[in-house]
Amino acid sequence: MGARGRKKGADGEKSRKLMLQIAAEEFAKNGFHHTKISTIVKRAGVTQPAFYLYFPSKEAIFQELIDQFIYKLEELIGDSRLESDLTFDSLPERIEEGLGAIFTFFKQNEYLTKIAFINSDYACKIKEQLATQIEENLLVEQSYGYFRSDLDIRIAAEIVVSTMERLTVTHLWTNQKTDEEITEETVQIILNGLIKRE
Amino acid sequence: MGARGRKKGADGEKSRKLMLQIAAEEFAKNGFHHTKISTIVKRAGVTQPAFYLYFPSKEAIFQELIDQFIYKLEELIGDSRLESDLTFDSLPERIEEGLGAIFTFFKQNEYLTKIAFINSDYACKIKEQLATQIEENLLVEQSYGYFRSDLDIRIAAEIVVSTMERLTVTHLWTNQKTDEEITEETVQIILNGLIKRE
Amino acid sequence: MGARGRKKGADGEKSRKLMLQIAAEEFAKNGFHHTKISTIVKRAGVTQPAFYLYFPSKEAIFQELIDQFIYKLEELIGDSRLESDLTFDSLPERIEEGLGAIFTFFKQNEYLTKIAFINSDYACKIKEQLATQIEENLLVEQSYGYFRSDLDIRIAAEIVVSTMERLTVTHLWTNQKTDEEITEETVQIILNGLIKRE
Amino acid sequence: MGARGRKKGADGEKSRKLMLQIAAEEFAKNGFHHTKISTIVKRAGVTQPAFYLYFPSKEAIFQELIDQFIYKLEELIGDSRLESDLTFDSLPERIEEGLGAIFTFFKQNEYLTKIAFINSDYACKIKEQLATQIEENLLVEQSYGYFRSDLDIRIAAEIVVSTMERLTVTHLWTNQKTDEEITEETVQIILNGLIKRE
DNA sequence: AATGAATGAGGTTTCATTCAT
DNA sequence: GATGAATGAAACCTCATTCAT
Numbered sequence: 001m002g003a004r005g006r007k008k009g010a011d012g013e014k015s016r017k018l019m020l021q022i023a024a025e026e027f028a029k030n031g032f033h034h035t036k037i038s039t040i041v042k043r044a045g046v047t048q049p050a051f052y053l054y055f056p057s058k059e060a061i062f063q064e065l066i067d068q069f070i071y072k073l074e075e076l077i078g079d080s081r082l083e084s085d086l087t088f089d090s091l092p093e094r095i096e097e098g099l100g101a102i103f104t105f106f107k108q109n110e111y112l113t114k115i116a117f118i119n120s121d122y123a124c125k126i127k128e129q130l131a132t133q134i135e136e137n138l139l140v141e142q143s144y145g146y147f148r149s150d151l152d153i154r155i156a157a158e159i160v161v162s163t164m165e166r167l168t169v170t171h172l173w174t175n176q177k178t179d180e181e182i183t184e185e186t187v188q189i190i191l192n193g194l195i196k197r198e
Numbered sequence: 199m200g201a202r203g204r205k206k207g208a209d210g211e212k213s214r215k216l217m218l219q220i221a222a223e224e225f226a227k228n229g230f231h232h233t234k235i236s237t238i239v240k241r242a243g244v245t246q247p248a249f250y251l252y253f254p255s256k257e258a259i260f261q262e263l264i265d266q267f268i269y270k271l272e273e274l275i276g277d278s279r280l281e282s283d284l285t286f287d288s289l290p291e292r293i294e295e296g297l298g299a300i301f302t303f304f305k306q307n308e309y310l311t312k313i314a315f316i317n318s319d320y321a322c323k324i325k326e327q328l329a330t331q332i333e334e335n336l337l338v339e340q341s342y343g344y345f346r347s348d349l350d351i352r353i354a355a356e357i358v359v360s361t362m363e364r365l366t367v368t369h370l371w372t373n374q375k376t377d378e379e380i381t382e383e384t385v386q387i388i389l390n391g392l393i394k395r396e
Numbered sequence: 397m398g399a400r401g402r403k404k405g406a407d408g409e410k411s412r413k414l415m416l417q418i419a420a421e422e423f424a425k426n427g428f429h430h431t432k433i434s435t436i437v438k439r440a441g442v443t444q445p446a447f448y449l450y451f452p453s454k455e456a457i458f459q460e461l462i463d464q465f466i467y468k469l470e471e472l473i474g475d476s477r478l479e480s481d482l483t484f485d486s487l488p489e490r491i492e493e494g495l496g497a498i499f500t501f502f503k504q505n506e507y508l509t510k511i512a513f514i515n516s517d518y519a520c521k522i523k524e525q526l527a528t529q530i531e532e533n534l535l536v537e538q539s540y541g542y543f544r545s546d547l548d549i550r551i552a553a554e555i556v557v558s559t560m561e562r563l564t565v566t567h568l569w570t571n572q573k574t575d576e577e578i579t580e581e582t583v584q585i586i587l588n589g590l591i592k593r594e
Numbered sequence: 595m596g597a598r599g600r601k602k603g604a605d606g607e608k609s610r611k612l613m614l615q616i617a618a619e620e621f622a623k624n625g626f627h628h629t630k631i632s633t634i635v636k637r638a639g640v641t642q643p644a645f646y647l648y649f650p651s652k653e654a655i656f657q658e659l660i661d662q663f664i665y666k667l668e669e670l671i672g673d674s675r676l677e678s679d680l681t682f683d684s685l686p687e688r689i690e691e692g693l694g695a696i697f698t699f700f701k702q703n704e705y706l707t708k709i710a711f712i713n714s715d716y717a718c719k720i721k722e723q724l725a726t727q728i729e730e731n732l733l734v735e736q737s738y739g740y741f742r743s744d745l746d747i748r749i750a751a752e753i754v755v756s757t758m759e760r761l762t763v764t765h766l767w768t769n770q771k772t773d774e775e776i777t778e779e780t781v782q783i784i785l786n787g788l789i790k791r792e
Numbered sequence: 793a794a795t796g797a798a799t800g801a802g803g804t805t806t807c808a809t810t811c812a813t
Numbered sequence: 814g815a816t817g818a819a820t821g822a823a824a825c826c827t828c829a830t831t832c833a834t
Contacts, residue, residue: 547788
């Protein structure tokens, strides 16, 4: 019942979504400039004008994917706020949870992440925002006396962001490590450093 | 002797170098695809065919800049090897020296670094090599017992590489910090971690 | 009675008329090529196929507007024939009446006039017909001895037609003059010329 | 000597001029929108990109033709200024000279005139300027007492402009009359009117 | 009477690259 | 060593029009 059993391509929303999905893949694999509308529509089984039925331009569909990423990421981060129980012992755990969620998100949204977080011109801004987000969290923790007070927390935040980006590309997406493993190792190093203590 | 009697001050090598330099700037600022041969030759004061006198293709001149970067980087890294005196106390110092040299190099070769290390498709490979380099050093240090043995050193190396990349972009090139400052802070965090110890 | 029980207030004739009206406006404002079917249907609140329910093509609706203009103009001119009382004294008056009627018509049918009389490819033919019409009238008057016999009446007719066109655009539609004023001034000049006589 | 005897198409200026000329013809015959770059280049014996070697866009080549027309027209009108000897007897002669020059110009520059004076969107402005020009002349003559003082000279000027336009199209370009004949008849009617005087 | 979805055909423009001199 | 002129290939986009329902 409802809109089922339509004949060939009679469902616009389907076409639209299909194109979005294909576009995500193409943009992720080839970047904006090497991605051709003609490829997208060919793979979607429609003609070029059909593309412009749903998207005003190549830029527009690209931006829509970026927005999708941003929306999803904000949704994710919005969820993971406001943790009250700030005992020292739970600190690594909590941090692990936060990072882990993001790694998992990156793992599950590889195309979008590649497009918006790794390769796009917007990546800069997004990373900046994420860094600020993380910085704020770390500052709270520093104010609680958990972190050394002589550190530039902004730099620490940048280290976290760049680490997430890189490990996602090198270890997560290559399946060299699971998100949990990566999370744990990262937190280990960032919190405790490399040096051995007796 | 040398370039004499040429028309219009024509010294081939000069034109070539000029184009390389301009290309570096353009590629760094606009990326490969938004950089047009026509712009390069216009700025160099020559015509389009002149370009093809010195470079077989757009890809070629780009690659040449990448190679330049790789060559210089290898030169740098080759120099900084062979550290004998491996006492524990000098460890942070030695690491700082190594990282600092690279930051300084990135600072002094902004265009090339942008092209080869930040934006290009080759960046992956280069970062990989650098990571391996660093990994090897860290492994030695680990084997000396300076670092914890439960860590995945490869991951540590990746963190170092990605941190260098990001801080170069966000702090070094924006003049928010000097290379020395960045180096010190980075080493501090990576070696000792964020957590305060009494 | 009439259109009852239709969906969504659907009265075919109404849609048709609405589209015609909107089309008139669009064609008048933007010309044939810059007028898009999509704009017409959007403004009419229907879909593209609905357009083709009533008009076989873009050309057809355009032609229908032209025909409308021609029909109305002929109606007008048909009315104003049959002038019997051809005394010399009433001549200017009669001519004023004739021209005035046309100016008024142009004023009241701005869109149609723009489309059919000013801008279209058919304008040529229509003007030609109008010129012939006027020529015939003038010839009668010439034969009565009211007009100089050394003049090329066709040329006089063309002057009248072109004057009407231009003044309509420059003075009538811009509200710089009323149709009466324009009529009077035009007749004055055409009949008596510019030169002062004592 | 000089640039002679070049091989096939080695003369850019020639290509440029050829395209301009062909474009003039095409624009005149088909209007802006029905004129295709592909037609121009095909007729010029070059490929599409060659067009963009010389003109930045379709609009640009069109505008260049308009500018050409304006320039030539201004040159013409500039020449025919500053008439001192304003005796009454020479008045028709002088006016005839002025109009005649323009008719001749229109005859000799049919394509350009069609493009810039008859069909283009700029035609409005150009006609307006020409009308103003003529108005100024007529006002002087009126102030000398040659013309009736109860006339709206602007309207007279508009009549002249529109008459020139129309007769050019209907009589001059169709070779029904020579420029001299048209000029004479026009001046006759405009100056003395249609009405017979004894 | 009307629609959601799709298309055929064509348009302008861009850019790396080469030919002949 | 250098150039003026030209091109092949392809990209994005538009619009009138139609099919199936």
